[in-house]
Amino acid sequence: MLHSAFHKMELSTSPLKTQVISVLVAVVLLVSVSRGECRKGRALEENSDFEYSAISCRAHSASVVDFGGVGDGKTENTKAFQDAVNELSKYGSDGGAQLFVPAGKWLTSSFSLTSHFTLFLHKDAVLLASQDINQWPVIKPLPSYGRGRDAAAGRYTSLIFGTNLTDVIITGDNGTIDGQGALWWQRFHGSKGHLKYTRPYLIELMYTDGIQISNLTLLNSPSWNLHPVYSSNILIQGITILAPVRSPNTDGINPDSCTNTRIEDCYIVSGDDCVAVKSGWDEYGIAYGMPTKHLVIRRLTCISPYSAVIALGSEMSGGIEDVRAEDILAIDSESGVRIKTGIGRGGYVKEIYVRGMTMKTMKWAFWMTGNYGSHADNNYDPNALPVIQGINYRDMVAENVSMAARLEGISGDPFTGICISNVTIHLAAKAKKVPWTCTDVEGISSGVTPTPCSSLSDQGPEKSAALCDFPAESLAIDTLQLQKCSYRMNDP
Numbered sequence: 001m002l003h004s005a006f007h008k009m010e011l012s013t014s015p016l017k018t019q020v021i022s023v024l025v026a027v028v029l030l031v032s033v034s035r036g037e038c039r040k041g042r043a044l045e046e047n048s049d050f051e052y053s054a055i056s057c058r059a060h061s062a063s064v065v066d067f068g069g070v071g072d073g074k075t076e077n078t079k080a081f082q083d084a085v086n087e088l089s090k091y092g093s094d095g096g097a098q099l100f101v102p103a104g105k106w107l108t109s110s111f112s113l114t115s116h117f118t119l120f121l122h123k124d125a126v127l128l129a130s131q132d133i134n135q136w137p138v139i140k141p142l143p144s145y146g147r148g149r150d151a152a153a154g155r156y157t158s159l160i161f162g163t164n165l166t167d168v169i170i171t172g173d174n175g176t177i178d179g180q181g182a183l184w185w186q187r188f189h190g191s192k193g194h195l196k197y198t199r200p201y202l203i204e205l206m207y208t209d210g211i212q213i214s215n216l217t218l219l220n221s222p223s224w225n226l227h228p229v230y231s232s233n234i235l236i237q238g239i240t241i242l243a244p245v246r247s248p249n250t251d252g253i254n255p256d257s258c259t260n261t262r263i264e265d266c267y268i269v270s271g272d273d274c275v276a277v278k279s280g281w282d283e284y285g286i287a288y289g290m291p292t293k294h295l296v297i298r299r300l301t302c303i304s305p306y307s308a309v310i311a312l313g314s315e316m317s318g319g320i321e322d323v324r325a326e327d328i329l330a331i332d333s334e335s336g337v338r339i340k341t342g343i344g345r346g347g348y349v350k351e352i353y354v355r356g357m358t359m360k361t362m363k364w365a366f367w368m369t370g371n372y373g374s375h376a377d378n379n380y381d382p383n384a385l386p387v388i389q390g391i392n393y394r395d396m397v398a399e400n401v402s403m404a405a406r407l408e409g410i411s412g413d414p415f416t417g418i419c420i421s422n423v424t425i426h427l428a429a430k431a432k433k434v435p436w437t438c439t440d441v442e443g444i445s446s447g448v449t450p451t452p453c454s455s456l457s458d459q460g461p462e463k464s465a466a467l468c469d470f471p472a473e474s475l476a477i478d479t480l481q482l483q484k485c486s487y488r489m490n491d492p
Contacts, residue, residue: 049486050120054169055212055235057485058118059095062088063102071104073128078135081111089114096167101125101175109135110200113162113170121175121216129159129179129202129222133187138197142229144257144280144288144318146376148198149223149249150188155198158227163206169214170203174240176217177202181247184222188248199223199249206230214238223249225270229256230290235480239266245305247271252302254278257290257318260477267301273311273338274302277320279347282380285317286346292318294475297325304333310354314340314372316386317347324471330359335367336398339388342372343410346384350417352391355470359398365425366393370410370440388415391443392468399426404450409440418443418456419468425449 062084063069069080081099088097096116103124109132113119121127130136136156141147148155159179162168184199199222205211207230214237218225225241228234236253243250252268255261256278268274279285279292302309309330312320330336336359339349359365368388388409398404404425409415418441427435427450438453445456447464459467 050173051484051486052120052171052173052215053482054118054171054485055210055480055482056096056116056118056167056169057483058098058116060088060091060097061100062097063100064106065102069106071102071106071125073105073107075107076130076135077106077108078111078130081108085111085114085117088117092116101127101172108159110137110157110159110161113160113165113168113205115166115168117167118169118171119160121172121177123173123175125172125175127159127177131180131183133183136200141198144285144290145315146281146284150195150198153197156200158201158204160203161205162208165205165208167210168205168208169212170216171212171214172216174215174217176219178219179221181220181222181243181250185247201225201227203227204229209233211235212237216240217242219243220247221250224251224254226253227256228258228261230258232259233477233480234258234261235477236261236263237265241266241268241270243269243271245269245271245303251276255292255295256315257288258292258295260294260475261292262296262477262480263300264296264298266299269303270307272304273307274304274309274333275300276308276311277323278313278315279318279320281315281376282317282344282346283384284376285315286381286384288318290318291321293321294477295323296475296477297323297328299327300325301329301331302333303331306334308335308338308367309333310337312337312339312349312352314342314345314374316341316349317345317384319347320349320352322351322475323353324475325354326356326470328354328357330357330362332361333359334362335364336362336396337393338367338369339391339415340369340372341386341388342370343382344375344380344384345386346381348387348389350387350390353468353470354393355395357396359396359401361400362398363402364404364406365396365398365401365423366405366407366420368407368409368415368441370408370413370415385410385413389417391415391417392419392470393423394419394421394468394470396423398424400428401425401431402428403432403437404435405437405452407436407438407441407453411440414440414442416442420445420448420452420456421467422447422464423449
């Protein structure tokens with residue numbers, strides 16, 4: 001009987017041509033998403049077609065309804081989702097499988113994915129995270145962190161979770177995943193009891209090679225939204241992330257000890273950093289020794305009044321290198337690019353390149369912090385000093401900015417190789433009297449307004465075109481070719 005639930009499909013593949021869209025289109029997308037939330041859901045009819053672009057197409061498919069799922073917003077569907085994944089996992093060596101989530105509201109707690117697998121959400125499908133904390137499994141802290149972020153013990157498993165996998169896709173026709181995070185935020189603040197474990201994320205994939213997360217709207221995460229960790233070859237594309245700007249630690253996208261990651265065409269409104277690049281915490285991250293490297297961020301729009309658009313750290317003890325960000329729009333955010341580290345972190349942040357950034361209404365354009373606290377425990381090594389070098393910013397415009405930059409290295413451990421070129425910062429009417437503050441930093445500048453501090457030696461405006469070069473060669477993740485997957489759901 002179970003096999004009768006599955007459907008044969010027609011499948012075709014063709015290379016997907018890369019589409020270059022402006023970040024303003026992402027803003028329009030957000031409006032359409034908001035309107036789409038008002039539409040009444042429609043069940044997917046049999047014999048209908050749907051298409052999407054993906055790193056892999058699948059040979060087999062099923063709907064969560066086939067496993068007893070009920071999309072009424074009240075029925076618990078965790079078992080239906082997990083049973084579906086478990087059954088479809090047997091097709092991993094036979095072309096892989098897809099689980100379709102039709103229109104409806106699907107209440108669920110955490111479930112785990114499998115390899116060679118696609119989770120696809122209909123445009124009117126909403127995954128609702130369960131409000132019953134007792135239904136959320138607890139797992140050990142990450143080895144590169146040594147403890148949970150909210151509490152010393154373990155952590156609640158993410159809503160969608162996976163570990164030791166290959167070729168995993170989470171996508172849709174702009175379907176929604178709603179973390180219903182208010183309950184968790186209240187517990188974090190102590191108004192409804194305290195947390196014994198760290199809050200869950202919306203999506204976390206560990207030790208996984210080949211990840212695509214695309215064309216979804218993520219709402220109200222209990223904590224971080226997307227967390228690929230100890231993983232490689234990752235595409236995050238066309239994601240809208242929305243959370244109240246005062247919600248605690250609702251980071252948008254946090255690549256953590258990952259290699260070859262591409263983040264593009266995303267719109268994020270967050271209570272914390274929109275993108276936070278990480279690689280482990282103090283002595284645990286140093287011991288684990290897995291950096292985040294070869295990261296591309298492009299066409300990102302961010303609103304984060306109390307945090308950074310792009311943050312490097314503070315958990316950077318395994319190292320961060322070769323990060324390339326371009327075509328970034330920052331609106332009403334605390335800082336454009338922030339490096340966060342401190343004594344005891346160890347590790348390094350190097351070969352960072354940012355260009356083509358537009359900032360509107362900011363506290364700081366650039367912020368480097370060498371005295372960031374928040375240690376995992378008291379066993380960190382005070383002699384573990386971070387290396388911050390090769391930081392390149394060019395071709396940027398900012399308006400209505402309170403202060404151009406606050407650059408604070410570490411005494412005896414200066415941040416070096418800072419290069420800022422062709423950057424114009426228009427200060428707000430009530431801006432700070434001193435637009436730049438610099439301590440324990442060394443570097444050069446050219447064509448920067450207002451004039452930087454003397455520790456960023458002015459090379460003259462004629463040198464601006466030749467300084468702070470963005471790498472010309474492409475990274476491997478940029479050569480990734482998507483396929484166009486076409487499915488027809490036939491009667492069994």
